[in-house]
Amino acid sequence: MSTMSPATKPYEDMQLAFEAERRKTKTRNFIKGILFLLPSIILFSVFLFYPMMKTVYLSFFLTDASGATTVFVGLQNYIQLFTSSIFLKSFKSTFLFVLYIVPATIIISLFLAVLANEKLKGVGIFRTIFSSTMGISVAAASVFWLYLFNPTMGLLNEILGFLGMEGIGWLTDPAWALVAVSITTIWMNIGFTFLILLGGLQSIDQSLYESANIDGAGYFYKLRRITVPMLSPTLFFVLTVTIINAFQTFGQIDILTQGGPQNETNLIVYSIYREAFVNYQFGAASAQAVILFILILLMTALQFKFGEKKVHYQ
Amino acid sequence: MKNIEMTDITKSYDKQKNVLNEINLTIGEGEFFVLVGPSGSGKSTLLRMIAGLEDITDGIMKIDDRVVNHLPPKDRDLSMVFQNYALYPHMSVEQNILFGLQAKKVGKEEQRRRLIETTDMMGLGDYLKRKPRELSGGQRQRVALARAVVSQAPVCLMDEPLSNLDAKLRASMRVEIRRLQKRLGLTMVYVTHDQVEAMTMGDRIMVLHDGSIQQVGNPIELYNEPANLFVASFIGSPKMNIGKAVLNRAEGRLIVEDELNINASESLMSDIPNDASITVGIRAEHLTYATKEDATHFMEAVNVENLGNETTIAFELNNEIWTVKWPGQWEIEVGEMVPVKISCEDLAIFDTGSGRLIRAAKRVSKGAVPV
Known part of the structure; x- marks a missing residue:
């Protein structure tokens, strides 16, 4: 059928023209989309993807003091880490640390947020106070706690002494150091967590509570059946962010304990820092960083898998 | 069955100009009473004062001959339907309807019985397991009504319950609410800015403007003998x-x-x-x-x-x-x-x-x- 009927020919031509036009629009849209993404692609590549790849690459090598690769060792760095008692200890400390601070941070912040959400005179002052730790740098907060923890003239031990108890070597006693660092971190985290939770509370429709009041619901019934479920997306966000932050804690360790005593507070990020910039073992440090990355990724994935089911998105 | 009596009810916020001025009003048992007025006239405020959601600045509010000025909402024995329905988005229709009964610790069997009775009445039987967001506007409205009905409170307050529905649905819900009220013998206080709703539903209507009563009467009275220019231009379309x-x-x-x-x-x-x-x-x-x-x-x-x-x-x-x-x-x-x-x-x-x-x-x- 080489000849076409004159009637269908122009119709098919038109179809072809339409098809070409459609393809052209598609290409143009694609280019436009890429252009919009380009700034973030460049930024992410330079500051995120490239260093990440470089870290993975470095973790397979031994390096000299300047960080240049010397010998390819394969998985040797990783194997050494998992047989090193120091790294395993810092692994354990990190998990303990997360366990100490995450529930405490969220429960205290939620409590404060619920309090600060009440319609009372002067509640704005309390909101400012409760969220103020957000505006304090890690260094300043650490120094401030350093004084509180001071074994002889620190306020905490003075209170203990006043109560007739023996002072605690907050930062020097291996049994207490991690707790002390945890308390500092909880205190520092509360500002941010409080603010986010308060925001979440304030976005809950007041008429839900009014309706519950008319229905005869009590305070704790409302808290359990309305506030917490309505807040669950915010709680989930806060949980995820707090866990990730806990895994990445560095500043307060460096100032308060420097990993000591007896490596009790040598959390993974601090251990990475020491390995890289004190011992100049960039390969081993990179291996630790990769492990931390996978750890956080796994934790977050698990949370989304199991936690998200209990979250009520609007 | 209860009546509501208001004497010199006044409301002001922060000692500013009065939002409501000395409202004197008696709403009879089993009456469908409509509060109508333009936005900002204070009608919702008055309704919320009856519910106990707003403080009463001055005056005496009585429900069933009992002074309720300082009684919390839950002790006033009433139900309320909100403009946005105030359904709990994280609960199913069933949980929404039963919320109040559970809060009041009504027995499980009684809960079941009332749930079935109410959902049959409102035609919600097929939607019990759904979340509010999976319902249409009209169905949500029904759930809100069901929540009020299931409480078996003798006084029901409604705050512009039909304003989020389209015109056709509004017309049919008007009839439905009216029938429900008659059937259950509820004392109904209904707030609306829509004079058509007021005229078609109310046994009596109160026209409110700038916090003052303009006229109280049955719909035809208001239409035929408007007390002033405001009522004359507000009532009638x-x-x-x-x-x-x-x-x-x-x-x-x-x-x-x-x-x-x-x-x-x-x-x-x-x-x-x-x-x-x-x-x-x-x-x-x-x-x-x-x-x-x-x-x-x-x-x-x-x-x-x-x-x-x-x-x-x-x-x-x-x-x-x-x-x-x-x-x-x-x-x-x-x-x-x-x-x-x-x-x-x-x-x-x-x-x-x-x-x-x-x-x-x-x-x-x-x-x-x-x-």
């Missing part, structure tokens, strides 16, 4: 046509907006005080069509809306727009001079200064068959 008028007693003429010259009867003249400056109002259906011969006036049509069963025509009268509503279809061109008949017996006369009614229209549009 299209609104009452209003114009300033001057009475010429010597010639027995009433001149409206310097244009319409209407024959004034003796009784009309005797009803109007000598020095009063007056405003007249006439309902859209009282401006009747006339043939060229028996027309009393000719008016210029500026807009014609042909709805099929009736036609709304707007006339311009010295900067005022007057509308008429005639049954049937009318072929009228914009700009045409239309012959109309205006009788002074159809005019409602108001005092311009105070807005108060001096004399109501003498004719009412009765239906063909006496009811």
Whole structure:
């Protein structure tokens, strides 16, 4: 059928023209989309993807003091880490640390947020106070706690002494150091967590509570059946962010304990820092960083898998 | 069954100007009482004060002869439907309906029984497991109603419950709510800004404006004898046509907006005080069509809306727009001079200064068959 009927020919031509036009629009849209993404692609590549790849690459090598690769060792760095008692200890400390601070941070912040959400005179002052730790740098907060923890003239031990108890070597006693660092971190985290939770509370429709009041619901019934479920997306966000932050804690360790005593507070990020910039073992440090990355990724994935089911998105 | 009694109820926020001024009102048992007014008139505030969601600044509120001024909402034995329904988004329809019963620790079996009874009544049986976001607007509205019904509270408060629905659904829900109220014998306080809802649903209506009662009465009273200019223009659709008028007693003429010259009867003249400056109002259906011969006036049509069963025509009268509503279809061109008949017996006369009614229209549009 080489000849076409004159009637269908122009119709098919038109179809072809339409098809070409459609393809052209598609290409143009694609280019436009890429252009919009380009700034973030460049930024992410330079500051995120490239260093990440470089870290993975470095973790397979031994390096000299300047960080240049010397010998390819394969998985040797990783194997050494998992047989090193120091790294395993810092692994354990990190998990303990997360366990100490995450529930405490969220429960205290939620409590404060619920309090600060009440319609009372002067509640704005309390909101400012409760969220103020957000505006304090890690260094300043650490120094401030350093004084509180001071074994002889620190306020905490003075209170203990006043109560007739023996002072605690907050930062020097291996049994207490991690707790002390945890308390500092909880205190520092509360500002941010409080603010986010308060925001979440304030976005809950007041008429839900009014309706519950008319229905005869009590305070704790409302808290359990309305506030917490309505807040669950915010709680989930806060949980995820707090866990990730806990895994990445560095500043307060460096100032308060420097990993000591007896490596009790040598959390993974601090251990990475020491390995890289004190011992100049960039390969081993990179291996630790990769492990931390996978750890956080796994934790977050698990949370989304199991936690998200209990979250009520609007 | 309970009545609600308010004495000098006043509300102000932060000692500012009063939002509500000395409201005196009694709502009878089993009555469908509508609070109507434009937005900002204080009607919702009053309703929330009955519910106990707002403090009462001054005055006495009684429910069932018991002073409730300081009683928390849960002890007032009432239910409320909110404008946005206030459904709990994370709970299923069933949990939403049962929330109040569980809070009050009603027995499991009783809960079941009431749930089934209510959902049968509201036709929600198939949706019990759904979340509110999976329901249409009308269904959500029903869940909100079901929540009020299931509590078996004798007083039900509704705050503009139909304002989020489309016009058709609104009309059918109007009937449904009205039937429900009659069937359960509820004392209903219903807030709306829609005078159609007020007219069609209320046993009695209270018109509220700027925190003061304008008039309380049954719908027909409000329509036929509006107490003042505000009620006259608020109740009725299209609104009452209003114009300033001057009475010429010597010639027995009433001149409206310097244009319409209407024959004034003796009784009309005797009803109007000598020095009063007056405003007249006439309902859209009282401006009747006339043939060229028996027309009393000719008016210029500026807009014609042909709805099929009736036609709304707007006339311009010295900067005022007057509308008429005639049954049937009318072929009228914009700009045409239309012959109309205006009788002074159809005019409602108001005092311009105070807005108060001096004399109501003498004719009412009765239906063909006496009811």
